[in-house]
Amino acid sequence: MPIKIAPSILSSDFADLKSELKKLEVAGADLVHIDVMDGNFVDNITIGAPVVSSLRKNSKLFFDVHLMVIHPEKHIERFVQSGADNITVHAEATYHLDALISRIKSFGKKASVALNPATPIYMIENVLEIVDMVLIMTVNPGYGGQKLIPYTLKKIERLANFREKEGLTFEIEVDGGINEDTIVDCVKAGADVIVAGSYVFDSGDVSKAVEKLKSKVRGLR
Ligand SMILES: O=C(CO)[C@@H](O)[C@H](O)COP(=O)(O)O
Numbered sequence: 062m063p064i065k066i067a068p069s070i071l072s073s074d075f076a077d078l079k080s081e082l083k084k085l086e087v088a089g090a091d092l093v094h095i096d097v098m099d100g101n102f103v104d105n106i107t108i109g110a111p112v113v114s115s116l117r118k119n120s121k122l123f124f125d126v127h128l129m130v131i132h133p134e135k136h137i138e139r140f141v142q143s144g145a146d147n148i149t150v151h152a153e154a155t156y157h158l159d160a161l162i163s164r165i166k167s168f169g170k171k172a173s174v175a176l177n178p179a180t181p182i183y184m185i186e187n188v189l190e191i192v193d194m195v196l197i198m199t200v201n202p203g204y205g206g207q208k209l210i211p212y213t214l215k216k217i218e219r220l221a222n223f224r225e226k227e228g229l230t231f232e233i234e235v236d237g238g239i240n241e242d243t244i245v246d247c248v249k250a251g252a253d254v255i256v257a258g259s260y261v262f263d264s265g266d267v268s269k270a271v272e273k274l275k276s277k278v279r280g281l282r
Pocket residue numbers: 069070071072094096127200201202203204205206207236237238239256257258259260
């Protein structure tokens with residue numbers, strides 16, 4: 062399975078999102094990672110469904126929507142209608158994870174679950190057979206430009222081992238502090254989908270940055 066690169070628009074120019082998405086298409090990004098933050102689950106406030114709808118009219122990229130909001134169950138229909146392809150909810154943010162995953166899937170969307178660094182994998186063990194992807198946060202969510210927390214690599218490895226042992230098929234996504242060095246560690250640990258924000262958008266050349274990340278992990282798996 063080739064490694065997928067998912068640039069996060071959190072570090073892009075919010076005043077010019079349409080052209081930022083165009084750059085990602087030209088660069089051959091596999092997905093675009095859209096960080097929705099509510100100022101409660103995390104400190105920051107970013108964008109909501111109306112912005113995602115406008116972006117949808119301007120891009121054919123796969124929209125990987127990461128809801129960093131409390132009670133994500135209140136917002137699912139809005140993000141489904143906005144054109145999200147995948148919706149990721151945090152296990153820490155909802156009481157009824159199984160029902161929520163099933164509801165997202167009932168709309169024909171991919172459904173994924175995210176874990177903060179300190180949340181153990183066993184919290185989501187029972188839903189691993191119904192999710193499309195697990196997002197392991199490699200930093201505490203809320204901000205771009207942080208350093209990857211080293212112990213999260215062991216978490217990725219444990220999850221990948223569990224997936225293999227149980228014959229499951231969900232993808233493993235990682236998010237936070239990814240650069241040309243940490244991407245190698247994450248992929249070796251078992252990650253399949255790599256979110257990178259500041260590395261891609263602060264580089265000055267989005268295409269070169271995406272290609273650099275891809276080249277670092279080509280042939281590793
Ligand atoms: O969800 C988040 C932050 O909470 C991310 O998606 C960031 O956008 C990652 O940024 P970098 O660490 O790659 O700069």
